[in-house]
Amino acid sequence: MRDEFYMQLALDKAWEYQGLTYPNPAVGAVVTLNGNILAIEAHQKAGTSHAEVLALISAYETLSNTQIDFDTNDAQKAHTFLLALPKDFFSDCSIYVTLEPCSHEGKTPSCASLLQSLALSRVIIGIQDPIEGHDGGMKKLGNASIGVLEDKCRDLIEPFMIWQRRAFVLFKLAQTTNGRIGGGYLSSEVSLTHVHQLREVCDRLLIGGNTVREDRPTLDCRFTKGKAPDVMIYTKEDNFDRDIPLFYVENRTVSVGDDLIFLGKPSFILVEGGEGMLKALQKKIDWMLIYQTPKLSTHNLTYNTKMNLEFLHQDKKDVDLMIWSRQIGD
């Protein structure tokens, strides 16, 4: 198979953790040996092992038919383990990575240095790291190939590129297949859990005033047992029933207002709401994330606005479809 085939597998894996790696980019990696796929992994969470490291560890497990007994997401331990392997352990292997391996020693050791030490037969990279000062990986690796499925690899890290300079605004919506958004919980528990994972990592959850008044949501992370996000209720009128649970979640701040100046700050902002919020925020929305349930409904609540999107990635979440899209111009 051609390089594009393996890179696509790395991309698909990386999309599983889109947003969840904030403030890091989503990255996927595949390790092969003579065309055989040994590992398909992705970076899962900032501060834990990078995609390359997880893929190499998993390739080691496949090749040696053993199982690692430490937490492979502990980057220090994983790097130390890989560097202690016999020098030629991976010498016949190839690795595909959607993004140029990091060259700087940060929370985790440099992946470019690691790959250099392991001396794989081929390193194939989707795109260069577009952040200034992050371009040392290629130099360290010398003869790596670069430029496979570049557009797709660039789409994958668009949120990362945006939150370097201002807020990345992700509008989340759950709907039936005929576009109805009312009628209680629409999504599967797997989809709801995914929403709670996103709530946990975002800097702030933006919600419409009407949604708070009518649905009285708690907006916590009970499915993941994580820290509830700080909430901003976007409204011109501060007339809320302060007895609703939203205001009583531990370790969370709630602000009320219509000043969106904070969107100029590098951050990850999740927006939840219906038609009103979609219209009010439309000019600020970068991406939409739609959880589409396999139902047609006669509920009258829908959303009525004009918007052009580009579908970036779709996948199943239990019975639902999860559709990632970008807002584009006319």
Added chain:
Amino acid sequence: MRDEFYMQLALDKAWEYQGLTYPNPAVGAVVTLNGNILAIEAHQKAGTSHAEVLALISAYETLSNTQIDFDTNDAQKAHTFLLALPKDFFSDCSIYVTLEPCSHEGKTPSCASLLQSLALSRVIIGIQDPIEGHDGGMKKLGNASIGVLEDKCRDLIEPFMIWQRRAFVLFKLAQTTNGRIGGGYLSSEVSLTHVHQLREVCDRLLIGGNTVREDRPTLDCRFTKGKAPDVMIYTKEDNFDRDIPLFYVENRTVSVGDDLIFLGKPSFILVEGGEGMLKALQKKIDWMLIYQTPKLSTHNLTYNTKMNLEFLHQDKKDVDLMIWSRQIGD
């Protein structure tokens, strides 16, 4: 990688030709050598080469680094060519097929006999051919493995199973992402071409009377330059403007009425229409095929009905999402 990985690749390929293989089932096949993928192919059209044959031919091309110069969809030629190869040419290869290879000599020679002669190292089959009298393939192959991703392989051929005994009814719909179905052509040319391919192979196109009165569609296959389908206008009132192009397409019959008795006959019926048709036919609909465009629209035409679906497969068609789903009970 495990058998499931390769079988999934065969499944995804087969879905590209879902419906288009009528009256044959959709089938996919993958050929590997020491875990390397040599070929991923699918049956495309009744009367042409089966998936196994196309995959073996493609694997030959990969291994020999040559290109076949005859039409590989000519099953007779393809079988003859494969049988003339050195006896051990594929002896180290494995083949994954979503459905038990055919044992009977029909329009094309038997695939089970072919695989027996080529003596591959492994034959891995998704599911047994569920049609009575079609179960000779496994017997011929002796030590083939069976039962990989069985549920998915069964979903793939559900239309085939249905059109053995009555009409398989596929309701096709083009919509925006917020469920609007009005406002002219919504889909990309690639999606429209796919609709025309389905129109070409189906036995009859069922369309609602109101759609004919209001949209005055031609319902031909101009994107594929194929034979336009016979049309039945489903209505209680035969009051159409007979001057519209629909009635003047060559080699097509048009019938008008509300008698659906013909659905009892083994056949493939494509339904196009809006809310009225969806409600009128709801009890008869087996699957829905939705072409979802990456747009939100303010058009007021939507469809308002209750229905439970199960998403079976999704894929991109140019910029659109193509979603195959099955109607399920409450």
